[in-house]
Amino acid sequence: MTRDTYFVSLLLFAVGAPLATAQERPVSLTGVIDFHAHAGPDSRPRSLNDIEAARLAMQAGLRGIVLKNHFTMTADRAELAMAQVAGLEIFGGVALNRAVGGINPEAVRQMVAFDGGRGRVVWLPTFDSEFYVTRAAGAESFVRVVQDGAPVPALLEVFGLVAERDLVLAMGHSSPEEVLLLIPAAKRMGVRHILVTHVFGQDATPDQMRRMASLGVVMELDWLAVYSGNVSIADYAGAIRTLGAEHFLISSDFGQAGNPDHATGLTAFIRALREAGVSDAEIDLMARLNPARLLGLD
Template identity: 55%
Template structure:
């Protein structure tokens, strides 16, 4: 049963952490903070870097502007292949990667426009399919090629776990080296499927926002679900996971607070400092080609 959120102790340092999933303004949806203010806040809290995510527009240009304006922290962006950028559009990916500063690192397969309707109500709607007849759609071949040529990170977006298990080997065969399964268990992945994803060489993402809800104006956390998250990480191996916030929604905690709370909750459920270091620092750094100190 969900319980009231416990504020983490200040001893949970964010030094060296990377938040791989940050929603910020300006955006279509109301956001709690804009790009520059988040970068300043993350830098002040000692974070090593953040990845800006937008469902409707590229963020590589915004990341470069933040680097120029603030500096002293790594800021990256990417592109989500939703209808607003033409869906499975390899040319959009190619141009995103070419923006000044080359801060565009992540390509999310369709999210809000995924065929999977887990966040949509019933009724007809346009969507961007990624799998047809048990195979990745043909348009993905060129996207995979552009991702591989530019050494970008492919994220599975809101694809179903079954779709992800088809997409991962196809992307690997096309030369894609870095694949992240976007909040896999939120989308219904079982422990067995997570193990398969890890065996295939994908990194699996857990997001703090997944565990938050509101009751009578108060933020609560689903501690049972967090405990399950910790158990999955311990069972499969921390080297296969990243944790991040997926925050930025109006009324939710800010991203650094979410990262602190996530780290505290995972520690409370038995993750060691070494495991926290992997999922919050070294694994995301490796994906972004940053020095991991190994």
């Protein structure tokens, strides 16, 4: 570097530094929980395995992650990852797709009985949901959650187990209409923690989201949807402004082969929310407090 370029870069640094700190204050992930972390082994291509995901999350300062798999339960995997990576809360659950027998109460019973007790989330069908399958051309088998305007009988048994164990009921890829029908039914059975899985990805209208919020559930906003261009951060910010951050949590939904790791996703998400005018207090609610409350943490 010549003397002149040295002074030019010093000058640029001096001018640029205050701007950079205003716009890009470092994002702290302390206390943050990623409620939607995919990792391998999986039958879909993943960028990292459970233990690598846990290690990166811990190094980035996260408080916890929820391992999600569409086809097999993750309570056991969460316990194994916890044994390898100290200093991170790792949770799992089961998604009630066809691979575990669909709406199968026994899959839930076994999930919570596994050593370590890390199984905390029951997702309603995702890739095998009626809503998802009937929208995707070519697929024909699906798992019903609602029939003739009522929850299918096995689902009521699942709600009973979720209530008894104080688990989180996540709505999977159910339609917004199904979600609005199932929330009161689950609450009547004593379910206390309900999460509407990536509510924008399920095509919920603003009015449907308003009704979900008025039923006292938490709605998930995932970074993957913005990252892949399906939803705009302005839409998220608008919903937060209209309905209140207390009704949302933010997650990465990362883990796909080719995508960054979960902590990198959440960091970008928080930065984008700030730039869209969402306050640190609102981010705190959505990234830290609401996920912790659902999982029964302090």
